[in-house]
Amino acid sequence: MEAKDYLKDINEIKNLMNKSSRFISLSGLSGILAGIYALIGATIAYWLVSNHSYGTLLLNGWVFKTCLLILALVALFSIATAIFLTTRKAKKNNEKVWDGTSKRLILNFLIPLVTGGLYILIILAQQKYGQAGALMLIFYGLALVNASKYSIGDIRYLGFIEIILGLIGALLPGYGFILWVLGFGVLHIIYGTIMYFKYDKK
Structure with a gap:
Protein backbone atom coordinates (compact mmCIF):
# COMPACT_ATOMS: atom_id res chain seq x y z
CA MET A 1 0.00 0.00 0.00
CA GLU A 2 2.83 2.40 0.90
CA ALA A 3 4.51 1.89 -2.48
CA LYS A 4 1.22 2.69 -4.24
CA ASP A 5 0.80 5.79 -2.10
CA TYR A 6 4.30 6.95 -2.96
CA LEU A 7 3.64 6.44 -6.67
CA LYS A 8 0.38 8.35 -6.38
CA ASP A 9 2.15 11.22 -4.61
CA ILE A 10 4.87 11.29 -7.24
CA ASN A 11 2.31 11.40 -10.04
CA GLU A 12 0.45 14.24 -8.32
CA ILE A 13 3.70 16.18 -7.92
CA LYS A 14 4.54 15.63 -11.58
CA ASN A 15 1.08 16.83 -12.62
CA LEU A 16 1.41 19.96 -10.47
CA MET A 17 4.87 20.70 -11.90
CA ASN A 18 3.56 20.19 -15.42
CA LYS A 19 0.64 22.56 -14.83
CA SER A 20 2.91 25.19 -13.29
CA SER A 21 5.39 25.12 -16.17
CA ARG A 22 3.01 24.64 -19.13
CA PHE A 23 -0.05 26.49 -20.33
CA ILE A 24 -2.44 23.63 -21.05
CA SER A 25 -5.72 25.50 -21.65
CA LEU A 26 -5.28 25.93 -25.39
CA SER A 27 -8.58 25.17 -27.11
CA GLY A 28 -8.71 22.49 -29.79
CA LEU A 29 -11.87 24.09 -31.16
CA SER A 30 -9.93 27.27 -31.92
CA GLY A 31 -7.62 25.22 -34.14
CA ILE A 32 -10.60 23.80 -36.03
CA LEU A 33 -12.09 27.25 -36.56
CA ALA A 34 -8.72 28.69 -37.62
CA GLY A 35 -8.52 26.00 -40.29
CA ILE A 36 -12.05 26.79 -41.47
CA TYR A 37 -11.22 30.50 -41.65
CA ALA A 38 -8.13 29.70 -43.72
CA LEU A 39 -10.13 27.53 -46.14
CA ILE A 40 -12.79 30.22 -46.55
CA GLY A 41 -10.14 32.89 -47.13
CA ALA A 42 -8.27 30.70 -49.62
CA THR A 43 -11.51 29.98 -51.52
CA ILE A 44 -12.33 33.69 -51.82
CA ALA A 45 -8.76 34.55 -52.87
CA TYR A 46 -8.75 31.77 -55.47
CA TRP A 47 -12.07 32.98 -56.87
CA LEU A 48 -10.77 36.55 -57.09
CA VAL A 49 -7.58 35.55 -58.85
CA SER A 50 -9.35 33.14 -61.22
CA ASN A 51 -12.07 35.59 -62.24
CA HIS A 52 -10.27 38.92 -62.27
CA SER A 53 -6.61 38.34 -63.14
CA TYR A 54 -7.18 37.31 -66.80
CA GLY A 55 -4.34 34.83 -66.66
CA THR A 56 -1.86 37.17 -64.95
CA LEU A 57 -1.97 38.28 -61.34
CA LEU A 58 -1.12 41.98 -61.17
CA LEU A 59 0.88 42.10 -57.97
CA ASN A 60 0.36 45.84 -57.60
CA GLY A 61 -3.34 45.68 -58.46
CA TRP A 62 -6.49 45.59 -56.34
CA VAL A 63 -6.80 41.79 -56.54
CA PHE A 64 -3.41 41.27 -54.91
CA LYS A 65 -4.12 43.89 -52.25
CA THR A 66 -7.50 42.26 -51.57
CA CYS A 67 -5.79 38.88 -51.15
CA LEU A 68 -3.41 40.42 -48.61
CA LEU A 69 -6.41 41.90 -46.77
CA ILE A 70 -8.10 38.49 -46.73
CA LEU A 71 -4.92 36.96 -45.29
CA ALA A 72 -4.84 39.61 -42.56
CA LEU A 73 -8.52 39.01 -41.72
CA VAL A 74 -7.95 35.25 -41.49
CA ALA A 75 -5.11 35.86 -39.01
CA LEU A 76 -7.19 38.38 -37.04
CA PHE A 77 -10.23 36.12 -36.73
CA SER A 78 -8.01 33.14 -35.81
CA ILE A 79 -6.24 35.08 -33.05
CA ALA A 80 -9.50 36.53 -31.67
CA THR A 81 -11.14 33.08 -31.65
CA ALA A 82 -8.13 31.48 -29.95
CA ILE A 83 -8.09 34.15 -27.22
CA PHE A 84 -11.84 33.87 -26.59
CA LEU A 85 -12.04 30.06 -26.50
CA THR A 86 -8.79 29.60 -24.57
CA THR A 87 -9.89 32.16 -21.97
CA ARG A 88 -13.24 30.42 -21.63
CA LYS A 89 -11.57 27.02 -21.22
CA ALA A 90 -9.10 28.34 -18.63
CA LYS A 91 -11.91 29.87 -16.56
CA LYS A 92 -13.87 26.64 -16.77
CA ASN A 93 -10.82 24.72 -15.47
CA ASN A 94 -10.13 27.37 -12.78
CA GLU A 95 -6.77 28.18 -14.34
CA LYS A 96 -5.07 31.54 -14.77
CA VAL A 97 -5.04 32.86 -18.33
CA TRP A 98 -2.37 35.51 -17.89
CA ASP A 99 0.53 34.32 -15.74
CA GLY A 100 4.25 33.75 -16.11
CA THR A 101 3.79 30.59 -18.16
CA SER A 102 1.33 32.09 -20.64
CA LYS A 103 3.58 35.16 -21.01
CA ARG A 104 6.56 32.93 -21.85
CA LEU A 105 4.38 30.97 -24.26
CA ILE A 106 3.28 34.09 -26.13
CA LEU A 107 6.80 35.58 -26.16
CA ASN A 108 8.37 32.39 -27.54
CA PHE A 109 5.59 32.12 -30.13
CA LEU A 110 5.81 35.74 -31.27
CA ILE A 111 9.60 36.02 -31.66
CA PRO A 112 9.84 33.72 -34.74
CA LEU A 113 6.39 34.77 -36.00
CA VAL A 114 7.01 38.53 -35.92
CA THR A 115 10.52 38.08 -37.31
CA GLY A 116 9.13 36.00 -40.17
CA GLY A 117 6.27 38.43 -40.78
CA LEU A 118 8.64 41.39 -41.04
CA TYR A 119 10.97 39.45 -43.34
CA ILE A 120 8.05 38.52 -45.61
CA LEU A 121 6.92 42.16 -45.74
CA ILE A 122 10.48 43.16 -46.70
CA ILE A 123 10.71 40.70 -49.59
CA LEU A 124 7.20 41.63 -50.76
CA ALA A 125 8.29 45.29 -50.81
CA GLN A 126 11.23 44.17 -52.95
CA GLN A 127 8.75 42.45 -55.31
CA LYS A 128 10.07 38.98 -54.46
CA TYR A 129 6.77 37.16 -54.24
CA GLY A 130 7.58 33.55 -55.07
CA GLN A 131 8.60 32.32 -51.61
CA ALA A 132 6.08 34.22 -49.45
CA GLY A 133 3.75 31.25 -48.91
CA ALA A 134 6.61 28.88 -48.09
CA LEU A 135 8.10 31.38 -45.63
CA MET A 136 4.75 31.79 -43.87
CA LEU A 142 9.20 27.52 -36.02
CA ALA A 143 6.93 29.61 -33.80
CA LEU A 144 4.90 26.53 -32.83
CA VAL A 145 8.01 24.48 -32.07
CA ASN A 146 9.54 27.32 -30.06
CA ALA A 147 6.37 27.78 -27.99
CA SER A 148 5.66 24.09 -27.48
CA LYS A 149 7.90 23.79 -24.41
CA TYR A 150 5.48 26.07 -22.56
CA SER A 151 2.28 24.41 -23.72
CA ILE A 152 0.83 21.13 -24.94
CA GLY A 153 3.70 19.16 -26.43
CA ASP A 154 1.55 18.04 -29.36
CA ILE A 155 1.83 21.43 -31.05
CA ARG A 156 5.52 20.66 -31.64
CA TYR A 157 4.54 17.99 -34.18
CA LEU A 158 2.19 20.38 -35.96
CA GLY A 159 5.10 22.81 -36.12
CA PHE A 160 7.41 20.21 -37.66
CA ILE A 161 4.85 19.39 -40.34
CA GLU A 162 4.34 23.09 -41.13
CA ILE A 163 8.10 23.52 -41.54
CA ILE A 164 8.31 20.50 -43.85
CA LEU A 165 5.44 21.83 -45.97
CA GLY A 166 7.19 25.19 -46.16
CA LEU A 167 10.44 23.60 -47.32
CA ILE A 168 8.55 21.64 -49.95
CA GLY A 169 6.92 24.89 -51.04
CA ALA A 170 10.36 26.50 -51.33
CA LEU A 171 11.47 23.65 -53.59
CA LEU A 172 8.22 23.62 -55.58
CA PRO A 173 6.96 27.23 -55.66
CA GLY A 174 4.24 26.30 -58.14
CA TYR A 175 2.49 24.34 -55.39
CA GLY A 176 2.73 27.14 -52.80
CA PHE A 177 -0.99 27.88 -52.72
CA ILE A 178 -1.97 24.23 -52.29
CA LEU A 179 0.60 23.74 -49.54
CA TRP A 180 -0.58 26.92 -47.80
CA VAL A 181 -4.16 25.63 -47.83
CA LEU A 182 -2.98 22.25 -46.57
CA GLY A 183 -0.83 23.74 -43.79
CA PHE A 184 -3.08 26.51 -42.50
CA GLY A 185 -6.43 24.98 -43.41
CA VAL A 186 -6.55 21.19 -43.44
CA LEU A 187 -3.84 20.55 -40.84
CA HIS A 188 -5.36 23.00 -38.39
CA ILE A 189 -8.71 21.23 -38.65
CA ILE A 190 -7.11 17.80 -38.17
CA TYR A 191 -4.90 18.98 -35.29
CA GLY A 192 -7.74 20.90 -33.64
CA THR A 193 -10.03 17.87 -33.84
CA ILE A 194 -7.41 15.62 -32.24
CA MET A 195 -6.73 18.14 -29.47
CA TYR A 196 -10.47 18.66 -28.88
CA PHE A 197 -11.14 14.98 -28.26
CA LYS A 198 -7.85 14.47 -26.40
CA TYR A 199 -7.96 17.44 -24.01
CA ASP A 200 -11.25 19.35 -24.27
CA LYS A 201 -13.97 16.72 -24.45
CA LYS A 202 -13.56 14.91 -21.17
Whole structure:
Protein backbone atom coordinates (compact mmCIF):
# COMPACT_ATOMS: atom_id res chain seq x y z
CA MET A 1 0.00 0.00 0.00
CA GLU A 2 2.83 2.40 0.90
CA ALA A 3 4.51 1.89 -2.48
CA LYS A 4 1.22 2.69 -4.24
CA ASP A 5 0.80 5.79 -2.10
CA TYR A 6 4.30 6.95 -2.96
CA LEU A 7 3.64 6.44 -6.67
CA LYS A 8 0.38 8.35 -6.38
CA ASP A 9 2.15 11.22 -4.61
CA ILE A 10 4.87 11.29 -7.24
CA ASN A 11 2.31 11.40 -10.04
CA GLU A 12 0.45 14.24 -8.32
CA ILE A 13 3.70 16.18 -7.92
CA LYS A 14 4.54 15.63 -11.58
CA ASN A 15 1.08 16.83 -12.62
CA LEU A 16 1.41 19.96 -10.47
CA MET A 17 4.87 20.70 -11.90
CA ASN A 18 3.56 20.19 -15.42
CA LYS A 19 0.64 22.56 -14.83
CA SER A 20 2.91 25.19 -13.29
CA SER A 21 5.39 25.12 -16.17
CA ARG A 22 3.01 24.64 -19.13
CA PHE A 23 -0.05 26.49 -20.33
CA ILE A 24 -2.44 23.63 -21.05
CA SER A 25 -5.72 25.50 -21.65
CA LEU A 26 -5.28 25.93 -25.39
CA SER A 27 -8.58 25.17 -27.11
CA GLY A 28 -8.71 22.49 -29.79
CA LEU A 29 -11.87 24.09 -31.16
CA SER A 30 -9.93 27.27 -31.92
CA GLY A 31 -7.62 25.22 -34.14
CA ILE A 32 -10.60 23.80 -36.03
CA LEU A 33 -12.09 27.25 -36.56
CA ALA A 34 -8.72 28.69 -37.62
CA GLY A 35 -8.52 26.00 -40.29
CA ILE A 36 -12.05 26.79 -41.47
CA TYR A 37 -11.22 30.50 -41.65
CA ALA A 38 -8.13 29.70 -43.72
CA LEU A 39 -10.13 27.53 -46.14
CA ILE A 40 -12.79 30.22 -46.55
CA GLY A 41 -10.14 32.89 -47.13
CA ALA A 42 -8.27 30.70 -49.62
CA THR A 43 -11.51 29.98 -51.52
CA ILE A 44 -12.33 33.69 -51.82
CA ALA A 45 -8.76 34.55 -52.87
CA TYR A 46 -8.75 31.77 -55.47
CA TRP A 47 -12.07 32.98 -56.87
CA LEU A 48 -10.77 36.55 -57.09
CA VAL A 49 -7.58 35.55 -58.85
CA SER A 50 -9.35 33.14 -61.22
CA ASN A 51 -12.07 35.59 -62.24
CA HIS A 52 -10.27 38.92 -62.27
CA SER A 53 -6.61 38.34 -63.14
CA TYR A 54 -7.18 37.31 -66.80
CA GLY A 55 -4.34 34.83 -66.66
CA THR A 56 -1.86 37.17 -64.95
CA LEU A 57 -1.97 38.28 -61.34
CA LEU A 58 -1.12 41.98 -61.17
CA LEU A 59 0.88 42.10 -57.97
CA ASN A 60 0.36 45.84 -57.60
CA GLY A 61 -3.34 45.68 -58.46
CA TRP A 62 -6.49 45.59 -56.34
CA VAL A 63 -6.80 41.79 -56.54
CA PHE A 64 -3.41 41.27 -54.91
CA LYS A 65 -4.12 43.89 -52.25
CA THR A 66 -7.50 42.26 -51.57
CA CYS A 67 -5.79 38.88 -51.15
CA LEU A 68 -3.41 40.42 -48.61
CA LEU A 69 -6.41 41.90 -46.77
CA ILE A 70 -8.10 38.49 -46.73
CA LEU A 71 -4.92 36.96 -45.29
CA ALA A 72 -4.84 39.61 -42.56
CA LEU A 73 -8.52 39.01 -41.72
CA VAL A 74 -7.95 35.25 -41.49
CA ALA A 75 -5.11 35.86 -39.01
CA LEU A 76 -7.19 38.38 -37.04
CA PHE A 77 -10.23 36.12 -36.73
CA SER A 78 -8.01 33.14 -35.81
CA ILE A 79 -6.24 35.08 -33.05
CA ALA A 80 -9.50 36.53 -31.67
CA THR A 81 -11.14 33.08 -31.65
CA ALA A 82 -8.13 31.48 -29.95
CA ILE A 83 -8.09 34.15 -27.22
CA PHE A 84 -11.84 33.87 -26.59
CA LEU A 85 -12.04 30.06 -26.50
CA THR A 86 -8.79 29.60 -24.57
CA THR A 87 -9.89 32.16 -21.97
CA ARG A 88 -13.24 30.42 -21.63
CA LYS A 89 -11.57 27.02 -21.22
CA ALA A 90 -9.10 28.34 -18.63
CA LYS A 91 -11.91 29.87 -16.56
CA LYS A 92 -13.87 26.64 -16.77
CA ASN A 93 -10.82 24.72 -15.47
CA ASN A 94 -10.13 27.37 -12.78
CA GLU A 95 -6.77 28.18 -14.34
CA LYS A 96 -5.07 31.54 -14.77
CA VAL A 97 -5.04 32.86 -18.33
CA TRP A 98 -2.37 35.51 -17.89
CA ASP A 99 0.53 34.32 -15.74
CA GLY A 100 4.25 33.75 -16.11
CA THR A 101 3.79 30.59 -18.16
CA SER A 102 1.33 32.09 -20.64
CA LYS A 103 3.58 35.16 -21.01
CA ARG A 104 6.56 32.93 -21.85
CA LEU A 105 4.38 30.97 -24.26
CA ILE A 106 3.28 34.09 -26.13
CA LEU A 107 6.80 35.58 -26.16
CA ASN A 108 8.37 32.39 -27.54
CA PHE A 109 5.59 32.12 -30.13
CA LEU A 110 5.81 35.74 -31.27
CA ILE A 111 9.60 36.02 -31.66
CA PRO A 112 9.84 33.72 -34.74
CA LEU A 113 6.39 34.77 -36.00
CA VAL A 114 7.01 38.53 -35.92
CA THR A 115 10.52 38.08 -37.31
CA GLY A 116 9.13 36.00 -40.17
CA GLY A 117 6.27 38.43 -40.78
CA LEU A 118 8.64 41.39 -41.04
CA TYR A 119 10.97 39.45 -43.34
CA ILE A 120 8.05 38.52 -45.61
CA LEU A 121 6.92 42.16 -45.74
CA ILE A 122 10.48 43.16 -46.70
CA ILE A 123 10.71 40.70 -49.59
CA LEU A 124 7.20 41.63 -50.76
CA ALA A 125 8.29 45.29 -50.81
CA GLN A 126 11.23 44.17 -52.95
CA GLN A 127 8.75 42.45 -55.31
CA LYS A 128 10.07 38.98 -54.46
CA TYR A 129 6.77 37.16 -54.24
CA GLY A 130 7.58 33.55 -55.07
CA GLN A 131 8.60 32.32 -51.61
CA ALA A 132 6.08 34.22 -49.45
CA GLY A 133 3.75 31.25 -48.91
CA ALA A 134 6.61 28.88 -48.09
CA LEU A 135 8.10 31.38 -45.63
CA MET A 136 4.75 31.79 -43.87
CA LEU A 137 4.62 28.04 -43.27
CA ILE A 138 8.26 27.82 -42.16
CA PHE A 139 8.18 30.70 -39.68
CA TYR A 140 4.78 29.65 -38.33
CA GLY A 141 6.12 26.14 -37.81
CA LEU A 142 9.20 27.52 -36.02
CA ALA A 143 6.93 29.61 -33.80
CA LEU A 144 4.90 26.53 -32.83
CA VAL A 145 8.01 24.48 -32.07
CA ASN A 146 9.54 27.32 -30.06
CA ALA A 147 6.37 27.78 -27.99
CA SER A 148 5.66 24.09 -27.48
CA LYS A 149 7.90 23.79 -24.41
CA TYR A 150 5.48 26.07 -22.56
CA SER A 151 2.28 24.41 -23.72
CA ILE A 152 0.83 21.13 -24.94
CA GLY A 153 3.70 19.16 -26.43
CA ASP A 154 1.55 18.04 -29.36
CA ILE A 155 1.83 21.43 -31.05
CA ARG A 156 5.52 20.66 -31.64
CA TYR A 157 4.54 17.99 -34.18
CA LEU A 158 2.19 20.38 -35.96
CA GLY A 159 5.10 22.81 -36.12
CA PHE A 160 7.41 20.21 -37.66
CA ILE A 161 4.85 19.39 -40.34
CA GLU A 162 4.34 23.09 -41.13
CA ILE A 163 8.10 23.52 -41.54
CA ILE A 164 8.31 20.50 -43.85
CA LEU A 165 5.44 21.83 -45.97
CA GLY A 166 7.19 25.19 -46.16
CA LEU A 167 10.44 23.60 -47.32
CA ILE A 168 8.55 21.64 -49.95
CA GLY A 169 6.92 24.89 -51.04
CA ALA A 170 10.36 26.50 -51.33
CA LEU A 171 11.47 23.65 -53.59
CA LEU A 172 8.22 23.62 -55.58
CA PRO A 173 6.96 27.23 -55.66
CA GLY A 174 4.24 26.30 -58.14
CA TYR A 175 2.49 24.34 -55.39
CA GLY A 176 2.73 27.14 -52.80
CA PHE A 177 -0.99 27.88 -52.72
CA ILE A 178 -1.97 24.23 -52.29
CA LEU A 179 0.60 23.74 -49.54
CA TRP A 180 -0.58 26.92 -47.80
CA VAL A 181 -4.16 25.63 -47.83
CA LEU A 182 -2.98 22.25 -46.57
CA GLY A 183 -0.83 23.74 -43.79
CA PHE A 184 -3.08 26.51 -42.50
CA GLY A 185 -6.43 24.98 -43.41
CA VAL A 186 -6.55 21.19 -43.44
CA LEU A 187 -3.84 20.55 -40.84
CA HIS A 188 -5.36 23.00 -38.39
CA ILE A 189 -8.71 21.23 -38.65
CA ILE A 190 -7.11 17.80 -38.17
CA TYR A 191 -4.90 18.98 -35.29
CA GLY A 192 -7.74 20.90 -33.64
CA THR A 193 -10.03 17.87 -33.84
CA ILE A 194 -7.41 15.62 -32.24
CA MET A 195 -6.73 18.14 -29.47
CA TYR A 196 -10.47 18.66 -28.88
CA PHE A 197 -11.14 14.98 -28.26
CA LYS A 198 -7.85 14.47 -26.40
CA TYR A 199 -7.96 17.44 -24.01
CA ASP A 200 -11.25 19.35 -24.27
CA LYS A 201 -13.97 16.72 -24.45
CA LYS A 202 -13.56 14.91 -21.17
